[in-house]
């Protein structure tokens with residue numbers, strides 16, 4: 001069932017668990033994530049970056065595929081189709097294409113401009129029943145060419161953006177995209193706590209979920225994080241499983257060259273890591 005992410009994340013805050021956002025790249029990823037959510041009775045958010053959207057030929061294709069797949073696979077758990085780190089224009093495109101949720105990443109703008117653009121998009125989204133995520137304090141690492149330094153967001157700025165009526169908020173707390181470096185200092189729970197105090201029950205979003213230790217994830221959830229984005233980890237699992245298939249020469253045996261066979265181990269690997277994350281986040285049986 002395609003829904004906005006508003007209620008599923010409000011429920012998560014109340015129930016002290018988090019819903020995973022897993023980014024999709026193609027049909028196999030989408031199917032693996034949807035099936036895992038259904039099998040585990042978990043709500044789920046499918047994340048689509050602008051780059052992945054372009055790769056899949058455009059946001060209309062993505063929305064049509066996801067909607068049809070939900071129907072064909074009889075997916076009854078709540079599913080949100082969410083633009084990840086969107087520009088203003090990409091948000092408009094996804095709203096038109098039929099996404100149920102968008103993230104406007106105005107973190108690289110001066111706060112006044114972030115406020116103005118976020119306000120406009122909040123109004124458009126809410127007039128159509130679409131949820132909207134905003135970001136304060138750029139998330140470290142690289143996301144589609146935007147490089148952030150892992151800033152810690154100012155709680156007062158978070159409050160300012162929260163008050164615009166966004167449905168959930170990504171606040172940088174030292175988290176970064178991609179693999180974490182050896183000398184990473186960990187999440188800044190003081191900043192998270194200070195932000196939580198100012199924004200109350202508004203769901204918080206943790207980007208860069210790959211490689212954050214389980215105990216930090218649990219602490220973050222206890223402090224109001226209700227959405228955790230996982231992207232790189234699925235990619236690494238897919239890669240390792242695909243590499244193993246080829247290295248074991250399975251593509252050379254019988255009909256092992258069949259693309260459906262080549263992609264199968266990676267598909268299963270995505271299912272495995274998505275389930276593991278749902279267990280860690282506590283979203284199983286919360287649909």
Ligand SMILES: [Zn+2]
Nearest residue numbers: 139143207208
């Ligand atoms: Zn992100």
